[in-house]
Amino acid sequence: MNLKLSKVLVTGGAGFIGSHLVDRLMVDEKNVTVFDNLSNGSLKNLERWLGNERFRFIKGDLKNPNDVEKAVEGIELVLHLAANPEVRVGETNPSIHFQENLMATFNLLEAMRRCASAKTFVFASTSTVYGEAEVIPTPEDYGPSIPISTYGASKLGCEAIASSYAHTFGLHTLILRVANVVGSRATHGVIIDFIKKLEINPRRLEILGDGTQKKSFLHIEDCINAILHVTYQFLEEGKKVDVYNVGSVDQIEVKRIAEIVAEEMGLRDVEFIFAGGVEGGRGWLGDVKIMHLSVEKLLKTGWKPRYSSEESVRLAVQTLLKENETV
Numbered sequence: 001m002n003l004k005l006s007k008v009l010v011t012g013g014a015g016f017i018g019s020h021l022v023d024r025l026m027v028d029e030k031n032v033t034v035f036d037n038l039s040n041g042s043l044k045n046l047e048r049w050l051g052n053e054r055f056r057f058i059k060g061d062l063k064n065p066n067d068v069e070k071a072v073e074g075i076e077l078v079l080h081l082a083a084n085p086e087v088r089v090g091e092t093n094p095s096i097h098f099q100e101n102l103m104a105t106f107n108l109l110e111a112m113r114r115c116a117s118a119k120t121f122v123f124a125s126t127s128t129v130y131g132e133a134e135v136i137p138t139p140e141d142y143g144p145s146i147p148i149s150t151y152g153a154s155k156l157g158c159e160a161i162a163s164s165y166a167h168t169f170g171l172h173t174l175i176l177r178v179a180n181v182v183g184s185r186a187t188h189g190v191i192i193d194f195i196k197k198l199e200i201n202p203r204r205l206e207i208l209g210d211g212t213q214k215k216s217f218l219h220i221e222d223c224i225n226a227i228l229h230v231t232y233q234f235l236e237e238g239k240k241v242d243v244y245n246v247g248s249v250d251q252i253e254v255k256r257i258a259e260i261v262a263e264e265m266g267l268r269d270v271e272f273i274f275a276g277g278v279e280g281g282r283g284w285l286g287d288v289k290i291m292h293l294s295v296e297k298l299l300k301t302g303w304k305p306r307y308s309s310e311e312s313v314r315l316a317v318q319t320l321l322k323e324n325e326t327v
């Protein structure tokens with residue numbers, strides 16, 4: 001494929017990670033189509049590209065096969081980010097992850113199967129597919145994968161379908177298992193949760209679980225660089241299927257995140273209350289307590305993260321607080 005001319009579809013392109021990806025693809029002079037139902041994304045994230053002749057926005061739902069079929073027409077590369085990314089909704093309504101993630105991905109792959117041009121599929125998967133891995137940092141070939149959330153299960157299912165479509169229908173599938181991503185435009189996750197709670201009560205912060213949950217956090221800038229770096233390499237290599245972990249090189253504890261949020265909000269002596277958690281000190285059912293992806297394979301490609309987990313979190317808190325002021 002001629003990378004200069006590639007026509008790219010970004011599902012979920014109005015969301016947090018998707019809109020940053022669109023920014024970079026537009027700067028890289030691609031023709032970009034965003035397909036999003038705006039259930040969690042916003043056109044505000046794409047404002048600067050509306051009206052650009054290389055940019056097209058389609059409001060549509062991946063659960064509707066007709067919408068999807070039209071969206072992939074003439075497309076060469078599909079970056080699939082649309083999903084319900086909230087682990088916690090699985091506890092009360094498991095069908096959301098199966099509809100929004102599994103069925104939606106199946107509809108997209110079916111549309112690609114019927115389309116003559118759209119043959120490369122890049123899938124935003126997640127660290128949660130590994131479940132509670134016994135090997136930390138966890139490499140891509142760790143197994144068996146035993147997810148503990150319906151979110152992780154649905155994403156692992158998507159990976160499996162996408163791999164089967166590569167082998168059965170000649171697609172090329174790149175699976176990216178992404179750690180926690182933080183930064184500008186984020187609408188969910190632990191940082192947002194802490195900021196919102198401290199805005200309501202600046203003296204007391206309820207932390208779900210025992211605060212020793214330890215995970216790797218990746219800054220959005222490092223995340224976008226990694227996604228595009230491996231995608232462009234994958235396009236050149238022409239492999240059928242490949243899998244990469246996308247994360248930072250270290251981890252940070254949830255309690256430390258709380259301290260950083262309080263510091264950046266200029267709050268002192270905040271009382272941390274550890275509450276609402278479930279067995280083993282996890283924050284909620286399906287919460288993987290210790291997550292650290294091995295990024296050895298990614299580093300070997302020449303990608304280097306700019307920020308550690310702690311730096312990523314601090315920078316994200318600063319940015320999100322500024323964004324909050326301007327809303």
Ligand SMILES: NC(=O)c1ccc[n+]([C@@H]2O[C@H](COP(=O)([O-])OP(=O)(O)OC[C@H]3O[C@@H](n4cnc5c(N)ncnc54)[C@H](O)[C@@H]3O)[C@@H](O)[C@H]2O)c1
Binds near residue numbers: 012040084085179180
């Ligand atoms: N944010 C993270 O830390 C993280 C970590 C690992 C993996 N991921 C994955 O990366 C992707 C993007 O995550 P995000 O944090 O940017 O989430 P997000 O909610 O900000 O973006 C998802 C976008 O998809 C859209 N969407 C949802 N369902 C849709 C449907 N049925 N049809 C069309 N559009 C739909 C939403 O409106 C939203 O704009 C997701 O697949 C998520 O599972 C995210």
